[in-house]
Amino acid sequence: MTELLASLLLASVWLAIAAFLLAAMRPVLRRLGGAALVYRSWWLLPMVLLAPLLPLPPLPLADSAPVLALGAALRAPVLPDDAVLWPTVLAALWVAGAILAVVVQWRGQRRFERGMGTLQPRSDGSWQASADPGLPALVGLWSPRVVVGPDFDLRFSEAERSLILQHEFQHRRHGDQWANALLAVLRCLFWFHPLLPWVSRRFLCDQELACDARTLDTHPASRRLYANALLKAQLVHPVAPMACHWRSQPMLKERIAMMKEHKRKALPWVTGQVVVVGLCMGLGAVAWASQGSAGGSPTISAEAFSQDDAASAGLERPVTIDNMPPPSYPRSAFENGQTGKVVLQVDVDAQGKATDVRVLSATNPGVFDAVSVAAARQWTYRPAMKDGKAVASAVRIPVNFAMDETVTE
Structure with missing residues (x-):
């Protein structure tokens, strides 16, 4: 029980470190490679959470002074021998919170899916719902479907419908529904973490910005039309935790501002990827090595x-x-x-x-x-x-x- 709590505490600290680092690096990465590069930098989060779980052989990195100091700072406190009740109470509280988070998210997802009513296939590869709880959206995990509302054809022009559908198909092509599912798991495991709400909002925001950028890369002359389609759709807040929503009212201004920016090419595309990979691998290696640095080998x-x-x-x-x-x-x-x-x-x-x-x-x-x-x-x-x-x-x-x-x- 104590080992579980210690691992959870250590993972929470690395989650905070990764969040602060991503917040600091975000403006730099956006200048270097745009919204898509910023979205890829979120790989840092699973890297630092999973790295300490891997076995650690003797490494020179683990014996270096900075890693030793970091490992000592992150070492879980030792509970006194007579403090038998506290680990049990804390573990029970964490399990109760995790179960509650699972129930809340599951009910939200089910309410959204039921709110769509019956679905009918369309000739453009999407599905049309009989009701509109917050559509268009990419819905589903194993077999995701792009679902549009009953007034989709009436509200948007043909060109706007094409851009919206391409946006949602971009979500499916890049597996964003799986990323949202992983985020839902983190919400359950780290429901107590004070930075998790910011992490969730920022991640979903960067996901939409990256999808907007990928869609506009193939239609650079359609920026005004794309922004007009966004303005027409901003009526509701996203309500399904694992759906990729076209409607995202809290970040409307940021999405439109991104479209107005000129695409900067300060560094080649490959160099931008190297920066992100280096960032993820570097901090992941430190997290991996620090697990064994609390007291030497x-x-x-x-x-x-x-x-x-x-x-x-x-x-x-x-x-x-x-x-x-x-x-x-x-x-x-x-x-x-x-x-x-x-x-x-x-x-x-x-x-x-x-x-x-x-x-x-x-x-x-x-x-x-x-x-x-x-x-x-x-x-x-x-x-x-x-x-x-x-x-x-x-x-x-x-x-x-x-x-x-x-x-x-």
Whole structure:
């Protein structure tokens, strides 16, 4: 439970860092590559959220001073041993909030889809609804459909209808419905985050601006007509969390202002993509490396000691271990800087197989026990020898979990 809360807290911090960085870089990226480049920069968000979940091998980056300082600053606080209730209460509160967010978004999406009424296919590849809860829009996830309202043909001219449909088809071509679904997941997981409302609004705004820019790139002479179609449609606010709405009243001025801007070519298209990829990969790498920088690199040692036991039992050779891959360091213990020692007793049969693994003693009981037992079951053993034959025996193995070469006795 504590590990879950610590991971959620760490992800929340990286979400805030990514949001601030995107806000700072947005004007620069817009000058370099326009609205489409700004929209692609949002890949930074899943990069920094998923990077700390990946396993971290020993890397020079993880031992660098800036990353060590950052990892120490982001390390989750260690709860006292008697604070058993608080992790449970906080986890229950987070689960309740996440479930509530799921219900609210699901009901909003269902209300919107039901509000469209019956759908009829059109010759232009779109679908016409019998009611208008906020159309045109791209609706659906697995099989998205462009849906227009019942008065679509009456409200817009033929040229305007063509531009609107191309806009919505651009959403479908670039998979924007999946991006909105991912945003809905983030709203559920991070419902408590104070920056999430801004992230949601800004992301959807950049999505529409990028789609406008892509549509106008193929029709540069239709900017006035496109703006006129926007003015006709600005009547309602978007109400479906996973639909790509043509109507987006809160950002009408920004969309029209974007169309008035001249397309700047300060850098070639490829260079703009390199800037975004470098931004995402750079911060993602720092997030990845910082997960292991709270207390330096862990060292795990394991050494069998059974010579005295072998002599007293009349064994010619005690149980030996050929291959001992070290157990993994528990993430919560590593982030909290915990060390410990586990003494195992492994029963080995005459064929060299571990038949039973028991914990004889452990410092910080329950922290390192499970990973130690799991590792011991995977080790390769040689059976003990007595009178020239392999016999069943046992071996005691201390496993030390330490930070920066410090071993807990």
